Amino acid sequence: MGKPGKEQMIEFYRQMLRIRRAEEKLMEVFSAGEILGFLHVSIGQEAAPVGVCAHLRDDDYIGTTHRGHGYAIAKGIDLKRAMAELFGRKDGYCMGRSGSMHLADLSKGIMGANGIVGGGIPIVTGAGFAAKYKGTDQVAVATFGDGATNQGTFHESLNLASVLNLPVIFLCENNGWAEFSPRPVHAKIENLADRAASYGMPGVIVPNDVVEIYEACGEAVERARRGGGPTLIEVKCDRWYGHYVGDAQKYRGKEKVDEAMAKDCIKEFEARLLKEKILKPADVEKMQADIAAELAEAVDFARRCPYPEPEDMAVGLYV
Amino acid sequence: MKDIRYIFAIKEAMEEEMERDERVFLIGEDVGLAGGSFGASRDLFKKFGPRRVVDTPISEAGLTSMAAGAASCGLRPIVEIMFMDFVTCAMDSIVNQIAKMRYMFGNQYTMPIVVRMPEGAGLNAGPQHSQCLEAWFAHVPGLKVVMAATPYDVKGLLKSAIRDDNPVVFIENKTLHAMKGRVPEGTDHLIPLGKADVKRQGSDVTVVAVSRLVNEALQAASDLEKDGVSVEVIDLMTVQPWDKEAVFNSVGKTHRLVIAHEAVKPFGIGAEIAATVAEELLDELDAPIMRVGAPFVPIHYSLEKAYVPGSRDVKNAVLATLQRA
Numbered sequence: 171m172g173k174p175g176k177e178q179m180i181e182f183y184r185q186m187l188r189i190r191r192a193e194e195k196l197m198e199v200f201s202a203g204e205i206l207g208f209l210h211v212s213i214g215q216e217a218a219p220v221g222v223c224a225h226l227r228d229d230d231y232i233g234t235t236h237r238g239h240g241y242a243i244a245k246g247i248d249l250k251r252a253m254a255e256l257f258g259r260k261d262g263y264c265m266g267r268s269g270s271m272h273l274a275d276l277s278k279g280i281m282g283a284n285g286i287v288g289g290g291i292p293i294v295t296g297a298g299f300a301a302k303y304k305g306t307d308q309v310a311v312a313t314f315g316d317g318a319t320n321q322g323t324f325h326e327s328l329n330l331a332s333v334l335n336l337p338v339i340f341l342c343e344n345n346g347w348a349e350f351s352p353r354p355v356h357a358k359i360e361n362l363a364d365r366a367a368s369y370g371m372p373g374v375i376v377p378n379d380v381v382e383i384y385e386a387c388g389e390a391v392e393r394a395r396r397g398g399g400p401t402l403i404e405v406k407c408d409r410w411y412g413h414y415v416g417d418a419q420k421y422r423g424k425e426k427v428d429e430a431m432a433k434d435c436i437k438e439f440e441a442r443l444l445k446e447k448i449l450k451p452a453d454v455e456k457m458q459a460d461i462a463a464e465l466a467e468a469v470d471f472a473r474r475c476p477y478p479e480p481e482d483m484a485v486g487l488y489v
Numbered sequence: 490m491k492d493i494r495y496i497f498a499i500k501e502a503m504e505e506e507m508e509r510d511e512r513v514f515l516i517g518e519d520v521g522l523a524g525g526s527f528g529a530s531r532d533l534f535k536k537f538g539p540r541r542v543v544d545t546p547i548s549e550a551g552l553t554s555m556a557a558g559a560a561s562c563g564l565r566p567i568v569e570i571m572f573m574d575f576v577t578c579a580m581d582s583i584v585n586q587i588a589k590m591r592y593m594f595g596n597q598y599t600m601p602i603v604v605r606m607p608e609g610a611g612l613n614a615g616p617q618h619s620q621c622l623e624a625w626f627a628h629v630p631g632l633k634v635v636m637a638a639t640p641y642d643v644k645g646l647l648k649s650a651i652r653d654d655n656p657v658v659f660i661e662n663k664t665l666h667a668m669k670g671r672v673p674e675g676t677d678h679l680i681p682l683g684k685a686d687v688k689r690q691g692s693d694v695t696v697v698a699v700s701r702l703v704n705e706a707l708q709a710a711s712d713l714e715k716d717g718v719s720v721e722v723i724d725l726m727t728v729q730p731w732d733k734e735a736v737f738n739s740v741g742k743t744h745r746l747v748i749a750h751e752a753v754k755p756f757g758i759g760a761e762i763a764a765t766v767a768e769e770l771l772d773e774l775d776a777p778i779m780r781v782g783a784p785f786v787p788i789h790y791s792l793e794k795a796y797v798p799g800s801r802d803v804k805n806a807v808l809a810t811l812q813r814a
């Protein structure tokens with residue numbers, strides 16, 4: 171898997187920007203009380219979803235977490251129906267039953283976000299199992315945080331995928347935090363990719379850079395497709411807005427948060443593209459405007475969708 | 490008809506369904522090379538190979554969710570949990586994931602998975618190898634729960650469970666594994682889920698039972714016949730959703746109800762049936778509803794015989810409803 175071309179780099183930038191703006195929009199409507207429950211954004215972590223999804227086809231699988239909007243968007247979810255789901259509306263992907271924490275679009279291989287930390291990892295491993303069973307060259311990508319690597323399901327899944335030689339990519343976004351516990355509180359080792367060694371699979375560490383993530387994932391996806399088994403990839407990133415929207419991060423302190431925000435995977439990539447003349451400032455402006463329009467339309471669609479009726483509550487519980 | 494053992498009927502059901510449908514596979518600990526800890530998959534590995542009879546590490550949570558992931562991608566897994574007690578390690582998988590994936594993702598999924606497990610005392614295996622936990626699963630929307638009392642039933646119910654597009658917790662019973670009984674020849678023996686079976690007709694008292702207690706209830710019924718008491722025995726077979734109509738019809742006839750299971754009595758499935766009858770059919774009752782279940786303590790290693798309910802307990806409960814105890 172080679173280096174990305176110019177067109178691809180532009181697309182990386184556009185997708186990262188879409189995720190960023192979409193989540194900013196979500197924060198806005200969440201704060202206005204238009205969406206319910208918890209909202210976990212991945213702002214500052216947009217490189218990983220874009221880097222990995224660039225290698226995936228519609229029939230490849232991805233599983234996400236409570237912080238999973240980025241992957242759903244990068245894998246091709248329709249923003250209108252996704253927004254409607256977060257607004258709890260009937261025409262949302264999950265009939266208004268799931269909200270942010272269980273967003274799914276199986277037709278695009280988006281197997282669903284999971285509210286149980288570590289719960290989705292073995293499920294995605296099962297998608298890899300199914301691909302191998304059917305003899306296809308599909309791959310499955312399990313995404314999760316640093317905190318999830320302490321769950322039994324993480325270890326069981328890596329071991330299962332390794333023993334059964336499944337086409338699975340385990341993609342860990344190590345943002346340094348599990349809720350309000352920094353990494354040293356929850357894991358003794360600094361590099362979670364080291365855990366791959368226990369399961370006889372490659373463990374790869376990459377910085378929060380879309381191109382480097384793209385390249386590392388390319389190798390892993392290609393190996394998985396040709397029957398070479400699973401890989402664990404650890405992306406070193408940071409969490410800007412705390413655990414959930416509304417987290418004041420007093421435990422971290424403003425200085426540290428500012429420091430984190432100073433390292434922006436989108437701004438850095440933008441600077442590079444501008445410097446290398448792959449992008450012009452006018453292109454950026456146009457993209458920003460297009461994305462803003464797309465999001466306004468999505469929010470408008472969501473607002474106009476009806477809520478499900480109480481009679482809809484049990485529809486389809488059993489086949 | 491032919492006479493076969495319960496455990497062999499399980500094997501036949503899986504074998505036939507695997508032959509019938511390429512998407513069906515068996516996964517679990519020691520199911521392949523070893524043929525299953527209780528022998529349920531003996532020879533299946535030889536016949537179908539490691540692709541379809543999959544030995545896994547000791548990872549109940551991981552393997553059950555992995556099977557769920559495969560089910561959501563079009564396969565039809567049968568998961569074997571070695572002892573029902575070990576399913577506790579897979580509760581996230583079954584309760585949070587399998588039971589909810591279809592519903593919570595807006596019906597995008599079907600979840601055609603069967604999780605098989607043997608429950609119950611009988612081996613003096615103590616508190617962590619003998620439990621009956623069916624009520625837990627019956628309490629979770631999205632799951633079906635099936636329990637079989639005879640070789641005939643276990644085969645027909647398991648085949649239906651495998652063909653069902655909903656997740657089914659399929660509960661076997663260890664003391665029944667060796668039981669011999671008549672099973673139809675051929676591969677189309679199916680028993681519909683959600684329907685109870687009147688195992689014995691009677692007119693004085695209805696006993697609703699599941700799994701091993703069905704056989705105990707039948708024993709009690711034939712003992713009581715000698716005393717001039719006519720007992721109707723209903724085998725629920727599917728616990729969730731349970732066949733209310735069959736139970737109500739019977740209670741409408743006998744006006745007396747006993748519910749019997751091996752699980753501990755408090756908060757068991759007996760409580761649900763009793764409550765439903767009390768809510769909707771109280772006028773029909775001529776006596777208080779009686780429940781038979783194990784005492785509310787962990788299963789005792791050396792006092793196992795005294796611990797598990799049997800035909801005597803059913804008989805006493807029946808007599809109590811007739812105020813003859």
Ligand SMILES: Cc1ncc(C[n+]2csc(CCOP(=O)(O)OP(=O)(O)O)c2C)c(N)n1
Binds near residue numbers: 235237319
């Ligand atoms: C089984 C389970 N335990 C605890 C929680 C509460 N919880 C939600 S997110 C989270 C932290 C997860 O940290 P990490 O895996 O690093 O993901 P991040 O939030 O950083 O993206 C916790 C403890 C949960 N949802 N599920």
Ligand SMILES: [Mg+2]
Binds near residue numbers: 315344345347349
């Ligand atoms: Mg984290």
